[in-house]
Amino acid sequence: MKVSDLAVSRGGVPVLSGVGFHLGAGDALVLRGPNGSGKTTLLRTVAGLQPPLSGEMMGRDQVAYAGHADGLKSALTVSENLTFWASVFGTGRAQVAAALSAFELEALDDRRAGNLSAGQKRRLGLARLLVTGRPVWVLDEPTVSLDVAAVGLFADAVRSHLGQGGALLVATHVDLGLGEVPVLDVTAYSAASRISAADEAFL
């Protein structure tokens, strides 16, 4: 995926401008920046969940997004959720089985998503990435609620994905053990007209 001169806004206010990056096969890029600096806004825009102010994005149809909202169907079981997404993305049973295995969800496959713990829900949300068949994973704080073992499962899934020619754009404060990963500090792209979080407090 290639992003050039992208400007993004939240609530009508420009947040970042001039953002550009290229993600090729096997590439990972970590977004950094303090709370409110625009990481979520950038990720949501790249994923097509909100329109950009301006700029170019090539390869957006290759993106699978996992954000804060888990997007699970709470009345469906773990397996049914994954099967549902497999049908949406045109993949099949093999991907569902691989997703259950990668996130150690087999023992929970008959449990309704609504009855999962926070960390289990997060594991299911991340397992969904595997059934999309999409190469570019765009992830917003994917390890929130995960215990150490589950962070390890996630890191393994990411390494495997990158090894198979996938790509990753991720906002995370956790070291995923991926070795040297390029970092994009979003504060370098703060839109000039943006009201700083500190100023907002006094409005």
Ligand SMILES: Nc1ncnc2c1ncn2[C@@H]1O[C@H](COP(=O)(O)OP(=O)(O)OP(=O)(O)O)[C@@H](O)[C@H]1O
């Ligand atoms: N629904 C909204 N309406 C208006 N402004 C918003 C809305 N959501 C977020 N913002 C503002 O947009 C700016 C960027 O927020 P964003 O969530 O992209 O930051 P972030 O870097 O992901 O932060 P965090 O690390 O806290 O998740 C912030 O100043 C935030 O207050």
